[in-house]
Amino acid sequence: DQQVKQNSPSLSVQEGRISILNCDYTNSMFDYFLWYKKYPAEGPTFLISISSIKDKNEDGRFTVFLNKSAKHLSLHIVPSQPGDSAVYFCAASNTGNQFYFGTGTSLTVIP
Amino acid sequence: DAGVIQSPRHEVTEMGQEVTLRCKPISGHDYLFWYRQTMMRGLELLIYFNNNVPIDDSGMPEDRFSAKMPNASFSTLKIQPSEPRDSAVYFCASSLPGSTEAFFGQGTRLTVV
Numbered sequence: 001d002q003q004v005k006q007n008s009p010s011l012s013v014q015e016g017r018i019s020i021l022n023c024d025y026t027n028s029m030f031d032y033f034l035w036y037k038k039y040p041a042e043g044p045t046f047l048i049s050i051s052s053i054k055d056k057n058e059d060g061r062f063t064v065f066l067n068k069s070a071k072h073l074s075l076h077i078v079p080s081q082p083g084d085s086a087v088y089f090c091a092a093s094n095t096g097n098q099f100y101f102g103t104g105t106s107l108t109v110i111p
Numbered sequence: 112d113a114g115v116i117q118s119p120r121h122e123v124t125e126m127g128q129e130v131t132l133r134c135k136p137i138s139g140h141d142y143l144f145w146y147r148q149t150m151m152r153g154l155e156l157l158i159y160f161n162n163n164v165p166i167d168d169s170g171m172p173e174d175r176f177s178a179k180m181p182n183a184s185f186s187t188l189k190i191q192p193s194e195p196r197d198s199a200v201y202f203c204a205s206s207l208p209g210s211t212e213a214f215f216g217q218g219t220r221l222t223v224v
Binding site (some may be wrong): 002006032041042046075089093098101103 | 115142144145146151152153154155156159161167202204206207208210211212213215216217218
């Protein structure tokens with residue numbers, strides 16, 4: 001059973017606008033959440049993370065929001081750039097080393 | 112460090128054949144993970160090792176799948192016999208103890224015909 005879900009397989013956004021990628025999880029024991037970015041023919045690379053003791057973490061154009069009561073997190077990219085076009089995976093962990101990934105959302109930023 | 116190295120990058124094999132995927136983790140990383148990426152299930156964790164010891168193999172789909180880590184610098188994922196539904200991209204990743212960031216290899220795209 002999928003413990004981490006990304007219900008939007010794809011998203012298209014105009015360059016300069018905000019991209020919002022969503023992720024839901026079912027296991028309340030998860031205490032660390034990550035976003036990975038994946039380009040074609042490459043492995044996923046770490047983008048940003050958040051601990052369950054926080055509700056927001058920001059790194060440049062990327063911000064992750066965590067809503068523990070709703071078991072929901074989101075990744076905001078603003079402003080979006082064409083180079084951000086990739087597949088984004090949400091991941092969660094409750095042991096610090098075992099990660100559960102979602103199915104990914106393919107983001108296309110239109111110039 | 113060159114990062115996590117996987118081989119081969121692409122593998123095409125006939126149903127029933129044995130397939131072996133290889134991984135060299137980043138030096139000093141004590142954790143090694145094998146993932147499978149499919150459209151339907153995204154990135155599924157198959158098995159992970161800590162200090163060469165398998166910790167959790169509950170994600171391994173069937174007995175046809177096996178993984179070994181004979182030393183800190185090498186791991187294999189074997190499928191015997193292979194089936195068309197095993198076609199996917201298989202990723203190896205490694206991480207430091209206590210780290211929440213895993214570093215992925217470029218993956219092996221497996222096609223079973």
